[in-house]
Amino acid sequence: MTVRRPGLARRLLRDPVAIVCLAVLGLIVVASALAPVLSGHDPNTSSLTDTLAPISGDHPLGADGVGRDVLARLLYGGRTSLLGALVAVAVAVTLGVPTGLLAGYYRRTFDAVSSWTANLLMAIPAIVVLLVVLAVVGQNMYLAMMVFGVLMAPGVFRLIRASVTSVREELYVDAARVSGLGDARIMRRHILPVVIAPTIIQAAQMFGLAIVIQSGLEFLGLGSATQASWGAMLNDAFANIYTKPILLLWPGAAVALTVAAFGLLGNAMRDALGRLSKTPAGSAPAPASATAALDDDGLLVVRDLRVSYATEVVGGVSLTVRRGEVLGLVGESGSGKTQTAFAVLGLLPPEARVSGQLVFDGQKLSPAAVAKLRGRRIAYVPQEPMSNLDPSFRIGAQLTEPMRRHLKLSRSAARRKALDLLARVGIQDPERVYASYPHQISGGMAQRVLIAGAVSCDPDLLIADEPTTALDVTVQAEVLDLMRSLQSERQMGMILVTHNFGVVADICDRVAVMQTGQIVESAPAAELFANPQHPYTRMLLDSTLENTSPREKEPA
Numbered sequence: 118m119t120v121r122r123p124g125l126a127r128r129l130l131r132d133p134v135a136i137v138c139l140a141v142l143g144l145i146v147v148a149s150a151l152a153p154v155l156s157g158h159d160p161n162t163s164s165l166t167d168t169l170a171p172i173s174g175d176h177p178l179g180a181d182g183v184g185r186d187v188l189a190r191l192l193y194g195g196r197t198s199l200l201g202a203l204v205a206v207a208v209a210v211t212l213g214v215p216t217g218l219l220a221g222y223y224r225r226t227f228d229a230v231s232s233w234t235a236n237l238l239m240a241i242p243a244i245v246v247l248l249v250v251l252a253v254v255g256q257n258m259y260l261a262m263m264v265f266g267v268l269m270a271p272g273v274f275r276l277i278r279a280s281v282t283s284v285r286e287e288l289y290v291d292a293a294r295v296s297g298l299g300d301a302r303i304m305r306r307h308i309l310p311v312v313i314a315p316t317i318i319q320a321a322q323m324f325g326l327a328i329v330i331q332s333g334l335e336f337l338g339l340g341s342a343t344q345a346s347w348g349a350m351l352n353d354a355f356a357n358i359y360t361k362p363i364l365l366l367w368p369g370a371a372v373a374l375t376v377a378a379f380g381l382l383g384n385a386m387r388d389a390l391g392r393l394s395k396t397p398a399g400s401a402p403a404p405a406s407a408t409a410a411l412d413d414d415g416l417l418v419v420r421d422l423r424v425s426y427a428t429e430v431v432g433g434v435s436l437t438v439r440r441g442e443v444l445g446l447v448g449e450s451g452s453g454k455t456q457t458a459f460a461v462l463g464l465l466p467p468e469a470r471v472s473g474q475l476v477f478d479g480q481k482l483s484p485a486a487v488a489k490l491r492g493r494r495i496a497y498v499p500q501e502p503m504s505n506l507d508p509s510f511r512i513g514a515q516l517t518e519p520m521r522r523h524l525k526l527s528r529s530a531a532r533r534k535a536l537d538l539l540a541r542v543g544i545q546d547p548e549r550v551y552a553s554y555p556h557q558i559s560g561g562m563a564q565r566v567l568i569a570g571a572v573s574c575d576p577d578l579l580i581a582d583e584p585t586t587a588l589d590v591t592v593q594a595e596v597l598d599l600m601r602s603l604q605s606e607r608q609m610g611m612i613l614v615t616h617n618f619g620v621v622a623d624i625c626d627r628v629a630v631m632q633t634g635q636i637v638e639s640a641p642a643a644e645l646f647a648n649p650q651h652p653y654t655r656m657l658l659d660s661t662l663e664n665t666s667p668r669e670k671e672p673a
């Protein structure tokens with residue numbers, strides 16, 4: 118899970134290195150901007166009588182080999198260097214960020230094509246391309262910097278793609294999808310904030326690099342003859358290195374200071390902003406699936422669901438959930454419960470091959486249609502409450518957004534409903550929790566918040582994936598009671614994925630037992646406990662009863 122720390126700007130300003138870098142860069146920017154005010158000389162006007170003039174009142178830093186004022190050239194040269202670097206970085210970010218976002222988020226063909234293009238661009242030697250561009254288009258340094266921006270874009274692309282690829286696996290992104298948020302909104306709310314920090318850090322590093330490259334090209338005489346630049350100053354100073362070596366000092370110091378300041382500032386930002394710490398995402402949410410005798414009157418009917426990757430992991434599951442009924446889906450780890458539930462939620466990864474039929478409330482559903490029902494009519498309660506809340510947003514914002522979107526509630530109506538729901542799920546101080554960030558509440562409270570969120574848009578079907586396993590035992594029973602009471606008061610259908618027969622006995626009406634991708638037995642809960650038919654069910658029951666045994670062993 119990606120955690121954004123509070124007070125990042127303040128953290129940066131507490132770092133002495135960052136303060137010095139910001140001061141140096143601020144000074145360079147201001148001095149360059151105020152060049153006409155700070156120097157009365159034109160940076161390009163040469164005066165033969167002033168050739169290599171020493172430091173004087175008229176020329177505070179002396180004059181160069183053709184009698185131009187060194188201070189004026191230094192100040193105006195700062196403009197050229199900073200603007201050129203800005204052009205390069207702007208192009209790199211404009212190309213790299215959106216393509217990285219799209220490739221990391223959607224993958225597939227766009228990812229393949231853009232990654233291939235990025236690799237190709239990275240293999241091209243930048244300096245050779247720039248020399249060719251300058252030779253062809255003449256001495257247009259800004260155009261050269263645009264091209265350099267294109268060549269730096271793959272670096273940004275790869276960074277952003279990697280960040281997005283990791284964050285899109287986070288459970289809170291799945292949760293956002295489950296709550297029915299569209300891709301654009303998920304990207305804006307959950308993905309973009311995570312890539313901003315690495316982008317800023319990379320931009321600082323790229324600024325320094327662009328200034329070095331630009332100065333190098335100008336030093337080679339490829340810059341504009343009519344534009345003062347630090348590189349051109351170095352070129353002139355080099356020609357006069359034996360007669361007036363101090364001329365090298367000013368542009369050399371300007372380039373070195375600027376590049377060092379950008380580099381060190383990037384590092385300081387990485388320390389202050391970065392460390393977007395990764396916490397274990399926890400195990401993948403296990404979805405629910407149930408088999409039952411096919412019942413076309415069901416709220417949800419799944420027929421012959423198959424999910425395969427390299428091998429088939431769900432092999433022909435059929436199940437029905439009726440309105441107001443809780444179907445327990447049990448089975449060992451890896452039996453395919455999660456894959457079945459994710460298929461119903463439309464949340465399987467793109468590489469999954471899915472077949473079968475889903476009928477929800479009498480309507481056959483395509484995957485796109487399922488996506489439209491998520492959040493509104495089909496809700497999801499995950500296993501890991503904390504990982505399913507975005508750490509960057511307050512609880513209130515995360516609760517109200519789906520309501521405003523799906524129920525078209527006003528901000529204040531959504532707030533009122535959220536507070537009512539928080540009270541309904543047993544939260545003592547709804548106002549405080551509403552205004553809290555996820556890290557400020559306990560796991561039990563977070564699960565109550567997610568349950569409140571799941572029922573907030575009055576769904577018909579609730580899919581809960583091991584909703585209590587991540588919780589303290591003392592709150593497990595309370596959370597189960599809460600789910601059961603919400604389910605019966607709203608007459609929702611519910612699929613409860615669990616490995617715990619105690620939970621099944623407590624709240625499930627019917628049970629479907631899953632083994633290696635198939636439902637091997639399905640029956641009303643009492644019947645299954647009283648008379649399990651399949652050896653696998655008997656084995657699961659025996660092992661559960663041996664370990665926990667809160668009730669009497671059922672006859673095998």
Ligand SMILES: Nc1ncnc2c1ncn2[C@@H]1O[C@H](COP(=O)(O)OP(=O)(O)OP(=O)(O)O)[C@@H](O)[C@H]1O
Pocket residue numbers: 401402403404426427430448449450451452453454455456457466
């Ligand atoms: N993206 C994937 N690519 C290939 N195989 C996968 C993928 N996701 C899941 N599987 C496989 O599908 C099988 C079923 O997994 P699933 O997560 O549905 O099991 P589960 O019964 O929910 O178990 P658990 O309770 O541990 O989550 C497992 O063998 C798993 O390795």
